[in-house]
Amino acid sequence: MKNKFLVFASALxxxxxxxxxxxxxxxxxxxxxxxxxxxxGFEFKQFFSSKAAISASLGYTPRADIMLxxxxxxxxxxxxxxxxxxxxxxxxxxxxxxxxxxxxxxxxIGLTPNIGVEYKLPTSPLVxxxxxxxxxxxxxxxxxxxxxxxxxxxx
Numbered sequence: 001m002k003n004k005f006l007v008f009a010s011a012l013x014x015x016x017x018x019x020x021x022x023x024x025x026x027x028x029x030x031x032x033x034x035x036x037x038x039x040x041g042f043e044f045k046q047f048f049s050s051k052a053a054i055s056a057s058l059g060y061t062p063r064a065d066i067m068l069x070x071x072x073x074x075x076x077x078x079x080x081x082x083x084x085x086x087x088x089x090x091x092x093x094x095x096x097x098x099x100x101x102x103x104x105x106x107x108x109i110g111l112t113p114n115i116g117v118e119y120k121l122p123t124s125p126l127v128x129x130x131x132x133x134x135x136x137x138x139x140x141x142x143x144x145x146x147x148x149x150x151x152x153x154x155x
Contacts, residue, residue: 027082027120028154031127035059037148039068045152051076055090055114064143068094068135072114082120089113092135110137120154127152 031045039059047053053074060067072090079085094108113136118129129150135143 028125028127031152031154033127033150033152035131035148035150037131038063038143038146039066039070039148043150043152045074053086055088061143061146065097066094066108066143067097068092068108070112070133070135072112072133074114076118079117082122083117085115085117087113087115092137108135108137108139110135110139110142112136118150125154127154 029047031043033043035041035043035057039057039061041057041059043055043057045053045055053076055070055072055074057070057072058068059070070090070092072088074086074088076084076086090112092108092110092112096106096108112133114131114133116129116131116133118127120127127150129152130147131150132147134146137143
């Protein structure tokens with residue numbers, strides 16, 4: 001009985017060390033930055049495991065005249081040193097201004113699928129990402145041409 005407990009405790013200890021090591025495989029835990037494109041805005045990203053992150057953003061889409069708050073779950077797949085592909089989905093909530101109110105409804109809410117690639121500079125705290133994030137709206141303001149280049153500062 002005592003040997004089984006020691007084996008179990010040793011296995012648990014090894015798993016916890018491997019989890020810490022894999023959490024550092026992404027090379028950063030949090031990042032803040034800008035999204036240059038559609039939407040144009042600010043972003044915060046937080047990893048909660050080595051491959052899973054939550055990205056939150058506040059952005060403005062000039063051509064549709066919509067301001068959105070967005071939260072997206074992202075699953076990262078390493079491709080090469082400091083380069084990863086990610087995919088996920090989330091929710092967008094916001095408001096439409098004068099040009100976008102085709103139906104008279106200014107409230108915007110929708111699902112946001114997300115794919116992209118990101119590259120972390122090895123000797124710098126900067127991350128560059130290319131992102132495609134259409135917004136499938138439950139109201140009349142869907143946006144399928146939402147892509148951006150992102151520059152993030154990691155910490």
